[in-house]
Amino acid sequence: MALLEIEGLTKQFGGLLALGGVDFHIEEGEIVSVIGPNGAGKTTFFNTISGMFPPDEGEILFDGRDVAGLTPDQITKRGIARTFQNVRLFPNMTVLENIMVAQHSRTHKGVFSALFQTPGFRKEEQEIRDRARDVLGFFGTRLIGYRFDQPAFMLSYANRRRLEIARAMGTQPRLLLLDEPTAGMNPRETAELTGLIRKLRDERGFTIVVIEHEMKVVRDVSDRVVVLDHGVQIAEGSYDEVSTNEDVIEAYLGRPAESH
Amino acid sequence: MATRTTSSPRLRLNQDVSTLAVDVFLFAMKVALIFFSAWAVVGTIALQVNGSGLTAVAWRDLIVGGLAQGFMYGLIALGYSMVYGVLGFINFAHGEVFMAGAMAAYFVADALFDAGLWESAFVVAVLIVLLSAVLVSTVVAVLVERIAYRRLRGAPRLIPLITSIGMSFFLQYAVKGLFGGSFKTFPQLPEGLQDRVGIFGLEIEGIKLLVIATAIVSMFGLWLFVERSRTGRAIRAVAEDKEIAGLMGIDVNRTIVMTFAVGGAMAGVGGMLWAMLFRKVFFLTGFLPGIKAFTAAVLGGIGNLGGAMLGGVTLGLVEASGPNMLGGLSWEIPTWLAYVGAVLAAATAYWGIQRLRSGDARKAGSSLGMVVMGVVGVFLGIFVLPGFSATIPGASQLKDMIAFVVLIGVLMVRPVGLLGERLAVEERA
Amino acid sequence: MIELAATSEIDTRKVLRLGAIAGITAVFVAAIGMVEVFDTRSVIDPVLSLGYLSLAWIPLLFGYRVTYEPVLEGMEPPRKGPHNLIGGAAAGLVGGAVLGAFLLVIDVIDIREILLNVTPELVGILGFDQSAAVGATILMALGAGLGAIGGMFHVLSDRWRRAVSSAFVWVLIIGFIELVLGNVFDGLAVGFLDDLVYSENRGVTIGAAVVIAVVVIFMHFQFTGRASRVRERFQALPENKRRSTGFMVATALMAVGLLAPSVFGPFLNEVLATVGLFMLMGLGLNVVVGFAGLLDLGYVAFFAVGAYTTAVFTSPLTPGDFSPELAFFSALPFVIIMAAIAGIIVGTPVIRMRGDYLAIVTLAFGEIARLVFQADWLKGTFGGAQGILRIGEGMIVTLFGYVLAGVGIVVGIIGFLRWRSARADDDASSAKTAGVWIGLGTVATVAGLLFPDFASWTVTGIDSEAVFRLVLIFVALAAFVSWRLQDSRIGRAWMAMREDEQVAETMGINVVTAKLLAFIIGAILAALGGALFAVKIGTIFPSSFKIVQSIIILVVVIVGGMGSLRGVAVGALVLIGVLGGPTQPGMLREFQEFKLLIYGVLLVYMMLQRPEGLAPSARRSQELHGDELKQDVWLGKDQEGED
């Protein structure tokens, strides 16, 4: 059974049809890239899955259960986490706190245990902290040590992108949605992150959907590629199949070159 | 396509309990609001039909009073609406801009009265008063922008809001410190304006007519300005998208100042009319009308100039007739109507159950709300409401409350307002 | 030559502009009557009255500003020199000229019809009781002199600048707190010190002023750096040591606070009780605004709910039939319940609204609450405009019984929570210890409830000493609650929500519960404040619950520093203690008329210049100004890792 199965996903903004009946599925352990020209509806696709806007129509089955229309926190609780194209960290919280707060839906202690600092509370806090350190350790030396207590706004651009991924990992999801994780990175950083995306799946067992503009990254990480244009899927298959597909080439070249 | 292995169980709420509880509670609040409004309106009409309502003359006076008040709210609301449309924050100090206009009107009118011009050349005097009020309000509005808001461009919207609250306080107590805290009494109007004049076969107090006419003319002027003039077009462009407007060569700063100036001028007109109509001005005169005008702006759809007008007039009418409408609650609900209500409630509950069965999380909250309120409605309709009535003594004291309830109600039920809001695009991914 | 070089660095337009603004500010201060009202109060005995002080700061400040240039990184530091003094003097001169012109005008024309505070007395004060022309000249000279002193601050080295400004500030502070020190001296039976430091006119004597200034400057050079070293050492302590030290400091402060009223006079205790009330409510509002980022402008509604609940439950004169006449402490559980309900009623409709609409809607709720309590409609319950009298008279603080029961309940809860977590871990010995806790807690609770009157203590609202102690205990409780919540799962969730609500939701935070919880906790703290307020004054009227109240609490939180517990304490002490609450006087009773004006100015000033507040939490100060130094250290360390 597919981990995520989407049928007829539709989302309209006023008169604009951002998603026009998208069907999509991803198996556990797969890495699927979603590509398409700017404004194709890729980010909107993530937004509807993660519950930021409920879809107008369509079914989103995650692990066999319909999650369409749930609030974002409930969707996260069920195991879907995402990053944002325009990095949206909690800038004034420390690096560690950014990950700690992401574990909210996996932890339980409430007001009373916090007031009385019960042993259970302390234990949970310790676990939250340990898990946050573990997650940050995934990025090598980039985000550890003195960086733990640095506010997120002080990080370099590339580190902010890494922290976003770490924060998504902190919610302990099964499915990770990465929105242009390499945007704005230099070639070295991009190459490094490409390796990390594979490692996320191989070592940590996440299933991953990644929106990407960088074709090299798409080629290196994806088991399968889905192409969106004007809110509809125009192609699907392996990287080689898709990159030679006439419709795809036209979608990309049929309009003036866009910078991204 | 893989086949679905789990079919969703029937009646699965598929939502957090807390979220559901809040949804249901909100739904109940809305229903209660609508129910009481409907009861008040229907009750008022029924009492009117029974012959125990107000006389036609009393109604006419209420409505004309409400219209006059409403147009003044509209004039103030324009400033809130324009600033919100362009800068995206609530200029809490706008009520004080209005108050400054009213104060200026008082001082100039008083001086003219002392000089004997008030009676001898009333029209000229009123024009001078109007001009001074407009001038003072405009200057105050622009100064406030310059001193307090300019440095906060791009700050999170609560920051300028808090600043404007501080400004509002400062202006109130500065006026109190400079001019004293007592009521200022505006000079008596000439005989002609206090009398009722006949228009369209109605007898209306001249002053109210003057207020309404002046307001309409000012609004028409504003409309022409915004739609036709270069500056007006610039304002609209900046409201649409500051960055793009800047790229197209519009001086954004100047345009923002113009927005404050125009909003201030309208508030000045409002202030002058207020002073003339109620003949009492003091340093807190701006507070309640300010909040009510903001309510009007939201009611009409913030950022929407036509909406500000419509919102103002609507609020004025609701407020004027509101206390009387509360009297409508004293109408005994007939048994048949209560039973009809119970049946409708039962149908609603049934419908809610049907919606719940669809298992659609998007509707879970409102569906459950329908069921709960439906059941409550059936109970009330059968056991409580038949022959039920409520008297609210001193309903006129609740006049101000009506405006606040309207504000809360609008934001709960239809936050974009009657005509829809028009706001600058926010940067999106 | 020097002259020329100096003048070339002075921006004439800036001098004129700032000078004019200074002059207009001075005219404004004079015209609202501040100068005249303050003139009766002396600060440094014959030379400086509060009235002149309210003018003197203006040329000082603008004289400093006029040649102020920010230190920019990578640029040469701004040059110091005579131009600083000359620029300052010039700006001061312009300011003095504007005020002088005003003096000349009001000397000739009587404008009291319009500006009713422009009295002949004001003319006298501004003109130093000379003719207007002479007065104007003196004003200009003084303006220039003070402006030059302001400019001089640029020329001084950093250490001297700090030392001199501290000396200034301390002389003024000692001048202001004559009331406190006088009372304390009397309380400690060292009244002769009072006569040494202060003159009959309640100002510091010149001699004392000089001594204070010298001592402060001396101390400054002696101890500079020491405070920061202590702080560094404290920061370097391990987490648990730091906590226990902090806790000890807090306990010591609490002990001092509990003892202090004995040496203060009744007026001061009254002021401090008001400060405590506002601290309590400030802590509550801080949870809502500072932690969760929800701008609640109708906070006074919860305060009113607390006061009215207490009134209805304790007063023998309730307007309605419902009159349980409970003791104050027995009414508190109902206060808490009603507050929580009110929190839910106000919180629910605003949950999905954007931040600024939330602010206005809560404001509307605040007004609605007052109108409801005031209306004839519910007069039978709340007494309408006549309010409710005789609230919690002779409230009995059943010190031992209820405290024992309270401790018992807390111990029981802790035991239960421990038992639960021990059970989850299958830890038999911990479970046994937890069982003992539960047992002890139960015994204590039962014993306490059986003998509630044991060692009891009767307090009346007019006993300001006891009221102050009572308020202090509540403040300590509120501070404890805020402190524990801040660094917890729910505290972090609030912080994330404040940063970016949408993202917080996407990261798994249920914003509905998080917001409601903030509202409920805030409401309960405000209601406790209301309950204390009601018993303190014994009579409540709807007019005590106006929106100003909300705004003043907001000013306390913002001036202190949103999200900072220390900030709330500082804000309440400085603002409420010195200026006073909405109706209650502070230490400087002269400010009574002007405090709302000053609160407004402070709100604007803080938002523009110091949004992080006077005593920000460590985090906030970093977030709003960035800690550039540390950043450099970090960047230096990370040279190889960063791209």
Ligand SMILES: Nc1ncnc2c1ncn2[C@@H]1O[C@H](COP(=O)(O)OP(=O)(O)O)[C@@H](O)[C@H]1O
């Ligand atoms: N919140 C929104 N409101 C209105 N229009 C939106 C919104 N979000 C996206 N859109 C529109 O939907 C279309 C698809 O956008 P998006 O999903 O961001 O594209 P992509 O990520 O593929 O570049 C665009 O035309 C965009 O303008």
Ligand SMILES: [Mg+2]
């Ligand atoms: Mg995108």
